[in-house]
Amino acid sequence: MGTYLIKNVDVCVADSIYIKGEKALVAQNDIDENTVLFMFQGEATDKRTRTSIQVSADKHVEPGDFGAYTNHSCSPNAQIVAEYDEKNNIAQIVLMTIKPIKKGEEVTFDYATTESTVTEDLHNKKCLCHSSNCRGVITGFNDLPLKDKMELFTKGLAASYLQIEEHE
16 A cells, blocks of 8 residues: 555546546646646555556556556656655655646556556557557557657656667
């Protein structure tokens, strides 16, 4: 189990706009760029799940009952920033906006910015983000083309533990 250190009241769990019958984090008010939406701290594990956030090369943390509803987009409006304390096996994740979000809009991040690979139930699943630069399917960082990996690093969105292989 973990603890929310910050849980912004401008977002709530509501019906997803993009995925019928699913829930999502949705803005209750207009939210400015560079706003912390939540900060969560918990014990890291070796277990990768559909909702876990990768925090190091081989560790994951469940983002709590609130953070688990942050869905994927190829053009996200937020990003996850993770810190992992190896000595104490504690991870802290922050979800922060990277552009303004309008009231009623879903809060999303790009799974490929934190996950080297995604779980089997998500891997190559049709992406429903509807963005103009949608990749078509959901993948982790390792499955992206080199140009997409480089773009994520250039924009400062890729987690530091993600690696571009030398043979690419």
